[in-house]
Amino acid sequence: MSGKKLWTKLFSKKTEKEAIELHVAGAMVRHHNPFEDLTGPRNEEEFSDDIIDQYVLPFYMTSIANLDQSKLQEFAMTSHTINTKIVALLLGDFNWRTRLCGAFFAAINNYVEFEEIIGNHLLKSEVCYAGDAYCLALAQFDTDSAKNYLITYLNYYLDRKDLWFDQDDAYCALTYLDKNAADAFNDKWQSFISDKPNWSLKKHQNHFNAQMATIKKIRALANKDS
Numbered sequence: 001m002s003g004k005k006l007w008t009k010l011f012s013k014k015t016e017k018e019a020i021e022l023h024v025a026g027a028m029v030r031h032h033n034p035f036e037d038l039t040g041p042r043n044e045e046e047f048s049d050d051i052i053d054q055y056v057l058p059f060y061m062t063s064i065a066n067l068d069q070s071k072l073q074e075f076a077m078t079s080h081t082i083n084t085k086i087v088a089l090l091l092g093d094f095n096w097r098t099r100l101c102g103a104f105f106a107a108i109n110n111y112v113e114f115e116e117i118i119g120n121h122l123l124k125s126e127v128c129y130a131g132d133a134y135c136l137a138l139a140q141f142d143t144d145s146a147k148n149y150l151i152t153y154l155n156y157y158l159d160r161k162d163l164w165f166d167q168d169d170a171y172c173a174l175t176y177l178d179k180n181a182a183d184a185f186n187d188k189w190q191s192f193i194s195d196k197p198n199w200s201l202k203k204h205q206n207h208f209n210a211q212m213a214t215i216k217k218i219r220a221l222a223n224k225d226s
Helices: 003-009 016-025 049-055 069-081 084-091 096-108 112-124 131-141 144-157 167-177 179-183 186-195 201-225
Strands: none
Touching (some): 049 069, 049 084, 069 096, 096 112, 096 201, 112 144, 131 144, 131 167, 167 179, 167 201
16 A cells, blocks of 8 residues: 555554554554644655665664764765655655655755645654654754744643653754743643653753754765765
8 A cells, every 4th residue: 555545544444454554654643633634745656665775774763863973974975865856755655764764864954945844744743753853854944933833733742641752852852942932831841741750851852962963963974075
């Protein structure tokens, strides 16, 4: 089943095969939210294995908080060969792996033109694991609208104590951009984590900042090699 057809099964009755496909794509928790009608790209066709091999498989399982020099170089070199057409394909796929890598390279190459797509993906929260990369990209773009996506996300999802999603990433991204705006959510944050004793904001903020520092290293290395 193509990603285009798979996403239409989010809230409908599903066969066992469809349920497994949704789970593998990252739609592990299917939830209704006010952002379901936001528009976003949906690939009409599946793309080539070459794109997966070059732009997804080497990167989707990588934590960018602390890359060695070899992996930094691989990210930098790939940032030269990728382009907006490929990033659009990655972000338009219904799979957390492709979306995560699309957001990574949008951040590295500062493709601000994907801000709306990435912001809407974050708000819709259709698949797991990609939210961290969405927040990194929005923090890298550092625009008023990027900040507003994070604020909108926190306004809603901090009230959804049942959804253990990307509230920490969004909070850290907003803190990175505007600490005063993030501090305004302190009461909501404390309420949200009241039943989540292992959620450490300080630890996650350090991790988020390390990822942002790595993006800067990759960009510097890519510029040096260009």
